[in-house]
Amino acid sequence: MPDDLGLLLYLPHRELEDRVFAALAAAGFDDVTPAQARVFHRIDPDGSRLTELAEAARITKQTAGFLVDQLERAGYVERGPDPTDARARLVRVAERGRSATRVCLAAVVEVEREWTAHLGRPRMAALLDALTRLREITDPER
8 A cells, every 4th residue: 555645745744843843942942832833934024914824824813813922922023013004013023033943944954954865866856846836736825
């Protein structure tokens, strides 16, 4: 019986996520949860409205608000006025969040290096190409 596609996609994702969270904890960012990270990861560089984050993370606005509140209390994000709408507020990545992001990116680079060594450059390039192409039809926020 061939391996299940869902499992084949999930296992590498879980490994990558575990490695990123281990790197975060080792760098002193041990207060981030996977749920918070899924919202944080969707913040636009220029800031995002809470409703946009909820839609992108596929969660309710209330849940997004709860998670953003936690991230704000921990110093990872900050809220500020939206220059295009005086009634709206934007969630932006704060300095602590930028520092944590650098740790995450370094962990991802390390995992990609290991996976490339295991698969070889051509297979890794093909994997990244295939996943990028699949994103075109699976990521509504793209």
